[in-house]
Amino acid sequence: MQRRHFLAFGGAGLAFAGNAAKTATRRSALEACGCSFAPQAAMGGGAFDRLQSGLKVTGMKVFGVSLTPTSDRPYVFVKLETNQGLVGWGEGTLEGKAGAAMACIEDFRDFVMGSDPMQVEHTWQSMYVHSFYRAGPVMGSAISAIDQALWDIRGKALGMPVYQLLGGPLDPRGVRGYYHADGVRTPERLARLRETAIQQGVSCFKTGLPGYYEWIETRKKIEAAVKSMQVLREALGPEIDIAVDFHAKTSPSVASILVKEVEPLNLLFIEEPCPPENVPAMAKIARRSTTPIATGERLVAHYGCRELIEMGIVDILQPDINHVGGVTGLWKVAQMAAVSGISMAPHACEGPIGGLATLHVNAAMPNFVVQEICGQIQPGAADKVWQEWLGFPAMRMVDGRFPLSPKPGLGFELSEASLAKYPFGGTRPMARVFHEDGSVAEW
Numbered sequence: 001m002q003r004r005h006f007l008a009f010g011g012a013g014l015a016f017a018g019n020a021a022k023t024a025t026r027r028s029a030l031e032a033c034g035c036s037f038a039p040q041a042a043m044g045g046g047a048f049d050r051l052q053s054g055l056k057v058t059g060m061k062v063f064g065v066s067l068t069p070t071s072d073r074p075y076v077f078v079k080l081e082t083n084q085g086l087v088g089w090g091e092g093t094l095e096g097k098a099g100a101a102m103a104c105i106e107d108f109r110d111f112v113m114g115s116d117p118m119q120v121e122h123t124w125q126s127m128y129v130h131s132f133y134r135a136g137p138v139m140g141s142a143i144s145a146i147d148q149a150l151w152d153i154r155g156k157a158l159g160m161p162v163y164q165l166l167g168g169p170l171d172p173r174g175v176r177g178y179y180h181a182d183g184v185r186t187p188e189r190l191a192r193l194r195e196t197a198i199q200q201g202v203s204c205f206k207t208g209l210p211g212y213y214e215w216i217e218t219r220k221k222i223e224a225a226v227k228s229m230q231v232l233r234e235a236l237g238p239e240i241d242i243a244v245d246f247h248a249k250t251s252p253s254v255a256s257i258l259v260k261e262v263e264p265l266n267l268l269f270i271e272e273p274c275p276p277e278n279v280p281a282m283a284k285i286a287r288r289s290t291t292p293i294a295t296g297e298r299l300v301a302h303y304g305c306r307e308l309i310e311m312g313i314v315d316i317l318q319p320d321i322n323h324v325g326g327v328t329g330l331w332k333v334a335q336m337a338a339v340s341g342i343s344m345a346p347h348a349c350e351g352p353i354g355g356l357a358t359l360h361v362n363a364a365m366p367n368f369v370v371q372e373i374c375g376q377i378q379p380g381a382a383d384k385v386w387q388e389w390l391g392f393p394a395m396r397m398v399d400g401r402f403p404l405s406p407k408p409g410l411g412f413e414l415s416e417a418s419l420a421k422y423p424f425g426g427t428r429p430m431a432r433v434f435h436e437d438g439s440v441a442e443w
Contacts, residue, residue: 053118055157056083060112061416062105064098064424065351067385072428074098075351078105078145079416080153082117088152089414091322091357092145093350096430097138104142112146117153124328128301140300140323147326148357148410155409161360162410166331168364174401175362177371178204178243181232190235196377197240201399204241204268204370207232212433212441215251222254226261233265241268241370243294243345248272248442252281259289268370269294269316269345275442276308283313294318297347301325302332309340316369320347321361322354330361338367349374352386352394357410359402371402389418 059081066074073095080088094101111127127143128135135143155162163169179202184193197205209225229244236242244267246255255273262270269292274281276295286293292315299305300323308314317337321330334344344367348355355373362368373395375383386394390412395402405411433441 051119052116053157054084055086055117055153057081057112057115057117058083060105060109062102063416063419064102065419065422066425067382067422069425070428071425072096072430073350074424074427075353076101076105076141076145077351077353077419078149080112080117080146080149082153084157086117086153086156088117088149088154088156088409089353089412090145090148090150090152090326091351091353092141092143093322093354094137094141095350097141097427098424099427100138101141101145104138105145108142108146117150118157120147120150120154120328123147123150124325128325134303135300135325137298137300137323140325140329144322144324144326144329144354147328148321148353151327151357151360152409159408161405161408162327162357163360163363163404166327166361166364168360169404170363170366170368172404174398174403175359175368175371176203176400177373177397177402178202178206178241179373179375179377179397181205181207181376185228185231187235190232193377194236194240197236200377200397201401202377202397203239203400204243205232205236206243206245206271206372208245208247209249212435212443213250213254214435215253217254222257222261225258229262229265229267233267238266243268243271243370245271246273248275250274250442252278252284255285256288259285259291259293263290267291271295271318272297279307279311279313282308283311286313286315292316292343294345296333297323297349299324301329302336305333305336309336309342312340312342314342316343316345318345318347318372320349320354321358322348322350327357327361330358331364334361334365334367338365343367343369345369345372347372348395352390353410353412353414355395356405356412359404360410363404373402385422389414 057080061079063077064074073093076092076098078090092101108127115123124147151162184190210228232242250273252274259270271294273285276298294316295314296318297320299319305317319330319333324330337344344365346358348358362371433443435441
């Protein structure tokens with residue numbers, strides 16, 4: 001049914017419905033506060049009846065998973081079950097707000113239960129639009145988890161990996177990625193890092209700035225920040241790309257100095273030179289630098305990225321599939337960015353489900369550059385847990401790339417029992433950092 005016909009029908013139904021009981025219900029709803037609309041069943045609830053696939057979501061389970069009791073980012077997973085035995089997994093991990101994200105997923109239960117999981121876009125639109133208040137990070141993470149799980153089911157139902165449903169892969173070798181090099185500063189450790197990287201085919205690292213920065217900083221602190229980047233470049237050599245995450249710790253004035261000073265280092269990009277919501281400041285910094293500017297991990301939905309794209313402020317966008325709106329949200333941002341000549345380097349610093357999901361979207365992006373994973377070149381404790389859960393080294397690169405699974409959906413199986421060893425330890429706040437004078441510092 002065309003939208004104008006649907007609206008005409010809905011308006012006529014409100015004006016002269018044949019069923020007196022329904023009319024009374026609608027009238028009382030409208031009169032209650034003056035802002036309510038008719039119940040959803042009277043507004044075309046059966047519009048998709050002829051398009052149903054036969055699959056129905058019959059169950060939804062939400063899991064909080066804490067690898068350590070004090071973790072500030074317990075994983076938030078969702079499992080959707082269907083009437084045909086297919087299940088889908090998704091992730092909505094949100095640092096410092098795990099309990100809120102879990103509660104928000106539960107709030108969407110009525111949107112998901114009984115729905116056709118093949119109608120992913122319709123469900124996404126309903127969750128976003130029918131929530132009335134536009135999504136922030138909590139709602140964005142909840143939508144992301146459900147959306148990933150729906151795409152997982154969709155791929156399994158069609159017998160195809162999600163990246164094939166999106167038109168990929170563009171590169172059968174997999175998805176280029178980078179590891180973090182934080183804390184590696186001595187010449188000896190940097191030399192070992194370079195040697196290991198060459199052996200493993202790793203072609204990119206990211207690091208951060210040392211310390212925290214006031215709005216106006218001393219020359220001493222600025223020189224220390226520049227030196228830290230110079231040391232990394234000298235030790236790793238020109239063959240390895242380096243990105244530097246300012247993590248919004250620098251004010252626009254300090255960032256403007258730093259981006260000019262490090263231009264000779266030919267960095268892959270500088271990330272978050274100021275808070276992403278300060279678009280005019282980001283534009284000011286970008287105008288002063290020939291180094292590509294990246295941001296976006298804290299933005300929600302394609303609407304949240306629109307201003308940066310339209311104004312041409314950034315060179316690289318970094319949305320996180322666990323916050324931006326899942327596979328659907330990340331794909332929308334990628335397409336908007338592509339038509340504006342902006343590249344994509346998605347963020348993924350939570351759990352393995354979102355990490356694996358983002359690889360599928362990357363594999364079909366024509367404007368993809370590189371994928372982040374918050375891990376080191378040597379596997380850590382989380383990597384071992386992920387392998388225990390999934391049966392393979394998830395989010396570990398081979399020859400500098402994350403391999404693509406040929407399995408349908410998101411390409412993995414996960415049991416509830418495997419998560420039980422790591423019960424939810426509750427929400428924990430993220431780090432709170434302060435300057436010497438007690439004022440709140442960005443980190």
